[in-house]
Amino acid sequence: MESTNRSNRQLSRALCYSNADMRQARSPSVVVIGAGMAGLAAARVLHDASFKVVLLESRDRIGGRVNTDYSFGFPIDLGASWLHGVCNENPLSPVIGRLGLPLYRTCGDNYVLFDHDLESYALFDMDGKKVPPELVTKVAEVFETILAEMNKVREEFSEDKSMLHAISIVFERRPELRLEGLAYMVLQWYLCRVEGWFAGDADTISVKSWDKEVLLPGGHAIMVWGYLPVINTLAKGLNIRLGCRVTKIDRCLNEVKVTVEDGTTFVSDAAIVTVPLGVLKAKAIKFDPRLPDWKEAAIDNLGVGIENKIVLHFDRVFWPNVEFLGVVAETSYGCSYFLNLHKATGHPVLVYMPAGQLAKEIEKMSDEAAANFAIMQLKKILPGASAPINYLVSHWGTDANSLGSYSYDTVGNSHDLYEKLRIPVDNLFFAGEATSMSYTGSVHGAFSTGLMAAEDCRMRVLERYGEEDLFQPVMGEESPVSAPLLISRM
Structure with missing residues (x-):
């Protein structure tokens, strides 16, 4: 030996x-x-x-941190799963286009805060009552106004602040933007999605740099x-x-x-x-x-944040035919987000996606306890939800090979x-x-x-080596390729 x-x-x-x-x-x-x-x-x-x-x-x-799992008999991405920017300008476009890989577009624009179009939302309160779609849209408009005002705040202060602190300043200056009741909880849900985008909590995200990312056109799409x-x-x-x-x-x-x-x-x-x-x-x-x-x-x-996935595989679909389900709450920490993969793949799968401090706390649980936690959140909005036949749980924060999901400012x-x-x-x-x-x-x-x-x-x-004049084209420059394929929404 x-x-x-x-x-x-x-x-x-x-x-x-x-x-x-x-x-x-x-x-x-x-x-x-x-x-x-x-x-x-x-x-x-x-x-x-x-x-x-x-x-x-x-x-x-x-x-x-790309990990496609086949234990259900079909592909599930436990890590990265979206292509952000469905366009030829995306550096990955030549590879995806050459392979002819299908994508499922979840958002028709390039907005950083929403990886789904608003018509695909289905939000519920803690009692399982559906939030009226017109309220969801109205609060989205208010939230955009808050963010615009927040950017004004950052221009006025030389010292950086957290997004949460800047938003509190906006409310002091423009109290009419404060919301109450169900509308306030929907606002917290939008803040929860911001935290999911950065995999960090709003009190740690830089207001100076939160929107420095270059957004490619074409919206967002799931790798089917x-x-x-x-x-x-x-x-x-x-x-x-x-x-x-x-x-x-x-x-x-x-x-x-x-x-x-x-x-x-x-x-x-x-x-x-x-x-x-x-x-x-x-x-x-x-x-x-x-x-x-x-x-x-x-x-x-x-900064390096955490966003995990708890993948629930059911024997049938019992949820609304939307791209995601959300639970609104009094705090962003209490809100929930479920991705409906049935829309994209045809398989009866929901993916619970906690981020930030919530993700850290769930990582301390066993896989079974984490799955039960996700099911408990689901039953708040769908009391008749059946038990999953299988589940998968990611651990990007405690995995010694990653120790986090992705970086943020x-x-x-x-x-x-x-x-x-x-x-x-x-x-x-x-x-x-x-x-x-x-x-x-x-x-x-x-x-x-x-x-x-x-x-x-x-x-x-x-x-x-004295051969600096040699040139090899980087991958993707050898020949033109088509744009990534798209699957129409079901």
Whole structure:
């Protein structure tokens, strides 16, 4: 057994070469850390550019925070499931279009706060009474006015504030915007959806930076077959090592040495780090020499939130034919959100999606207790709801491989921290949704930063080889492709 392990380690080291060996062989190499969307995109580009690439992944699967589960007999995305921006401008459009993957559009515009059109809402109060649709629309208009006033507040104060604090100032200045009774509870539900968008609580979200994300046109759409076909396409033919948790990265002028948990080392010209922000915050990887102060400050000060999914599979549909169900309450914490996947996929599935502090508290529960909690919320609006035949529960906050769902701007910190996190350090490059200033917290943001890191890495390494004039097109530029397919609403 000992002899076999020694041979395996020698084989691993042989996959990436020292700088001197590569100069002789004319074969540049790179280690990519993390097989999520960013890591796969980077590895794909560099592999296609004739680099020797090894992709290290701590999990026993690829995809990272994209996780398409098939245990129900059909695909369910436990992580990312939406494409935000159904248009050719979306960086993922070439891949999705080439694969012909169907999408189900849930929103016809590009508004950050609503990933569903208002006519698809079905909100209920705690007694199970349906909120009149005209009230839902009216409160939405009031909420938009509140947000516009909130943006005026941020222009008046040099010091950053939380969204919740800024909204309280708006109410002091314009008391007519205060709502009461059922309308107030609907307003809290809209605030709950804002918190779901950022995976954080309103008292932690920066009013200075909350709307800095670039919104692509075309609205939002669910990946009907899940994101796994995209992941598998990017991964085809790559040298991927699963179960390889990176613990240390040593860098010098001409090479990088990456050490994994069992002591195996990989030496290459450069490395691309795509692990989630939560993992970087936990200092699960030791950098030698340590990262610059400005890089560590970006890691420490960017926010990482939690949004989880409790997927309930039923034997039949017993709920209204709308895209989601909501429970309004006196606080955003008490509100609930259920995505109706039957509209998009034809399967009798509801997905409960808690975010922020509520998600953190639910993660402390067992899967059974979490599922029961979701069913309890459902029975508040549908007392006759049947028990699910199966359920799935995500744990993005406590999963050691993620330690959070996605990044957001916290109070008192500049939006340019995303760019600081992306900037290379010597021959060490960074990618992932938390390095995207434009598409923060999104799958296409992670993908686009993977492409950027690969190109930066390729140019830096080839310059060292004296071949900086070589050009390899990034993926998606080789030929025009059609826009992603759409499924009409059922």
